[in-house]
Amino acid sequence: MTMNILVTGCAGFIGSHVARRLCQEGHQVLGLDNLNGYYAIDLKLARLDLLMENPRFQFRKQDIADTQAMRKLFDEHRFDRVVHLAAQAGVRYSIDNPHVYVDSNLQGFVNILEGCRRSVVGHLLYASSSSVYGISRALPLREDAPTIPVSLYAVSKRANEMMAHSYAHLFGQPATGLRLFTVYGPWGRPDMAPFKFTQAMLEGWPIDLYNGGNLSRDFTYIDDVVEGIVQLLNCIPCFGPKSGARDNDVPHATYNIGFGTPSSLAELIGCIESATGASAIRHRKRMQPGDVYDTWADVSALEARTGFRPKTPLPQGIDSFVQWYRTFYRA
Ligand SMILES: NC(=O)c1ccc[n+]([C@@H]2O[C@H](COP(=O)([O-])OP(=O)(O)OC[C@H]3O[C@@H](n4cnc5c(N)ncnc54)[C@H](O)[C@@H]3O)[C@@H](O)[C@H]2O)c1
Numbered sequence: 001m002t003m004n005i006l007v008t009g010c011a012g013f014i015g016s017h018v019a020r021r022l023c024q025e026g027h028q029v030l031g032l033d034n035l036n037g038y039y040a041i042d043l044k045l046a047r048l049d050l051l052m053e054n055p056r057f058q059f060r061k062q063d064i065a066d067t068q069a070m071r072k073l074f075d076e077h078r079f080d081r082v083v084h085l086a087a088q089a090g091v092r093y094s095i096d097n098p099h100v101y102v103d104s105n106l107q108g109f110v111n112i113l114e115g116c117r118r119s120v121v122g123h124l125l126y127a128s129s130s131s132v133y134g135i136s137r138a139l140p141l142r143e144d145a146p147t148i149p150v151s152l153y154a155v156s157k158r159a160n161e162m163m164a165h166s167y168a169h170l171f172g173q174p175a176t177g178l179r180l181f182t183v184y185g186p187w188g189r190p191d192m193a194p195f196k197f198t199q200a201m202l203e204g205w206p207i208d209l210y211n212g213g214n215l216s217r218d219f220t221y222i223d224d225v226v227e228g229i230v231q232l233l234n235c236i237p238c239f240g241p242k243s244g245a246r247d248n249d250v251p252h253a254t255y256n257i258g259f260g261t262p263s264s265l266a267e268l269i270g271c272i273e274s275a276t277g278a279s280a281i282r283h284r285k286r287m288q289p290g291d292v293y294d295t296w297a298d299v300s301a302l303e304a305r306t307g308f309r310p311k312t313p314l315p316q317g318i319d320s321f322v323q324w325y326r327t328f329y330r331a
Contacts, residue, residue: 006079008032008064008112009086013189014127014180016047017226018083023054025230030077033086034063038093039190046328047187064108074115081233084112084126087156090191091131091290094153105156109163117171123236125229126164128177128254129157130218130295140298143179143254151290161254168252174236175251178229181258181297185222185317186324194219197269198322201278202331211287213265216294218258221317224310228257231306258297259310271315275322 005022009015010031019031031051035044051057062069064086088094088104109126116124130141131154138145149155164175184194200207237253269280287293303309325331 003027003080004030004078006030006032006073006077006082008082008084009127010051010059011035011044011048012085013047013187014183014222014225015083015085016051016187017185017222018085018229019051019057020054021226021230022083023051023056027056029057030060030079031057032060032062032064032073035061038088038090043187043190064111065103067107067111070111070115074119078119080122082112082116082121082124082126083229083233084109084124087127089153089189091151091153092288093191094151094156095290098152101152101156105153106159109160113163113167113173116175117167117173122174123233124164124173124175125232126160126175126177127157128161128179129154130179130181130256130258130297131292132158132161132179133295134292139294140260140296141256142298143256143301150292153290165250165252168237168250172251174238175253176232176235176237177252177254178232179254179256179258179297180225181218181220181256181295183220183222183225185321188222188321193217193265193268194272194318194321195325197272197280198276198325201272201276201280202325204278204281206281206283207269208283208285209265210285210291211293212284213269213282214293215291216262216264216296217268218260218262218295218297219268219314219317220257220259220297220310221312221320224259224312225257227308228255228302228306228310231308232302235305255302255305256297256299257302257310258295258299259312259314260297260299262294262296263314267314268318271318272322274315275319
């Protein structure tokens with residue numbers, strides 16, 4: 001069935017991939033983004049150019065924190081689904097720039113929730129983050145593990161889950177929170193380790209290894225994340241114990257989307273060295289405030305609900321990323 005879908009953050013890394021896939025599936029996609037300067041706008045514009053080639057895609061430059069403009073958007077359109085990926089991302093940036101997280105991630109999120117409930121959107125899917133688990137040591141992390149967020153970014157994502165839960169409870173607005181684990185791949189974010197390390201190695205610069213490199217992440221390839229989101233689009237959480245969701249007293253669910261196996265930073269660097277043929281110059285640094293030591297997703301809830309689990313191993317995903325990087329930056 002063809003649907004009208006709003007994708008926020010469509011010029012971003014994950015949003016651009018999701019919007020492209022939804023257009024390919026035959027849906028009409030309205031993409032929204034404020035094209036902010038958190039990282040190179042050229043990269044956002046290049047992603048957007050690619051999207052604009054598809055006649056099923058329309059772009060609207062708008063800030064989700066602008067309450068009036070968001071109200072107008074939902075008055076003008078009827079969306080069957082909203083995939084909300086716009087946010088101020090980044091753990092470290094939130095330490096020095098707290099207000100932008102409040103504007104985009106809290107104010108912006110209320111505007112999305114209000115728009116969805118007023119115009120009766122069939123299903124809201126929104127990006128949460130593995131960072132909500134924070135310093136929880138219950139590895140691998142299940143959706144019902146304690147959440148102990150340690151940065152304002154993580155707090156804003158946990159707050160989104162609680163806000164969505166309350167809208168599901170109060171107004172019956174169906175919503176699914178996507179706890180995404182360190183996503184990487186072609187068109188990836190320049191502030192994240194796979195991108196930064198690749199750039200540094202190809203340029204011959206040193207790379208910073210926080211906590212001396214003694215960290216691990218459940219690196220998740222972009223195509224697997226997109227597949228997980230597409231699979232969940234029509235898994236609408238409903239009341240009652242048969243919804244398959246773990247918090248099923250209201251039509252709200254949260255799912256981990258992660259590869260399901262953590263890799264150390266040393267393994268990540270090894271993959272990039274093989275893919276680029278360059279060697280890393282390592283600078284060991286102390287642990288960054290707000291960061292966590294390890295992430296590791298339990299993806300059994302996602303698999304039980306959709307039959308899908310992420311499958312791209314790190315070396316294969318990094319090869320694809322490096323290939324894209326070399327082509328895009330002529331490196
Ligand atoms: N990439 C990851 O590893 C990862 C992990 C966990 C969660 N997430 C979440 O997934 C979502 C997408 O992440 P991403 O990696 O694609 O990040 P991204 O920064 O590449 O994309 C976010 C997009 O949203 C836009 N945006 C930001 N604030 C906005 C606002 N106020 N109004 C309109 N547009 C705005 C930005 O311009 C950007 O294009 C985010 O919510 C992020 O927090 C990402």
